[in-house]
Amino acid sequence: MDMTLAGFIALGALIVGQFAWLRQDIRESRKELRGEIGSVRKELLGEIGSVRGELGELRNELGELRERVARIEGLLEAVFMRRDLTPFPEPPPTGDLPDKSRAA
DSSP states (O other): OHHHHHHHHHHHHHHHHHHHHHHHHHHHHHHHHHHHHHHHHHHHHHHHHHHHHHHHHHHHHHHHHHHHHHHHHHHHHHHHHHHHHSOOOOOOOGGGSOOHHHHO
16 A cells, blocks of 8 residues: 555656646746747837838828829919900901912
């Protein structure tokens, strides 16, 4: 009976040792994973910052383009308004045209 009890004690110690080893391995894995998550988070924040900067530049360019389009629309309206207000010139009378054969 002493051998059986010693065997159970040895088996219990082995199981406890294995669990301790597994727990330590899990702790190290968690630590590595947290480190990886932190580095990925830093990279993502950097990427998000650069995308925000590019979006800001695009907004500025879009604003400039809107201003240019508004100016062009204003100029076009002015041209059309002037054309509507300015009468077309009267065509010259057909009888007063110099004859090409006489001019030569």
